[in-house]
Amino acid sequence: MKTILSNQTVDIPKCQHHSEGRYSYCEGPRGTLWRDFNHINVELSLLGKKKKMLRVDKWWGNRKELATVRTICSYVQNMIKGVTLGFCYKMKSVYAHFPINVGIQENGSLVEIWNFLGEKYNHQVCARAGVVCSLSQAQNDELFLEGNDIVLVSNSGALIQQATTVKNKDIRKFLDGIYVSEKGTVQQPDE
Structure with a gap:
């Protein structure tokens, strides 16, 4: 059975984050990090008026493909932690x-x-x-x-x-x- 939509959100507290397509950029006091998620078929979108939340969507995925949603969220959380704390x-x-x-x-x-x-x-x-x-x-x-x-x-x-x-x-x-x-x-x- 395939799940129609699976999504997760990541809070972006103390740094600037923007995404273009499936590229994710983080800028903070310690520097800049970016990561390419083009090999994974997901949607990345920023939510809220101040764009302080990132949502990762996966449509019609099987079990392995749905696991990539949490993986991308973990990568983004590590990027945020890296540019703020190191x-x-x-x-x-x-x-x-x-x-x-x-x-x-x-x-x-x-x-x-x-x-x-x-x-x-x-x-x-x-x-x-x-x-x-x-x-x-x-x-x-x-x-x-x-x-x-x-x-x-x-x-x-x-x-x-x-x-x-x-x-x-x-x-x-x-x-x-x-x-x-x-x-x-x-x-x-x-x-």
């Missing part, structure tokens, strides 16, 4: 014997890892565009990833974690690596 991932290096050394190059866009499991090889990971990496001043083994787009920040964290995967050994015993320990926002939300 996203911050905290990563921690874990090691048993050989201490993992981490360095930041090229204004925070390149992470260099050396002495991983005592290897002489240096691992270099380029962060995604718009993501800034920094080392913690308080603690020795912490790394911060900050940016506006949650997809790019989490993808950069995954690239760093994958660069320190243990090969040809029992991963239950060799737990060394750099892992995401905390996810949050750069600025604290006003309650």
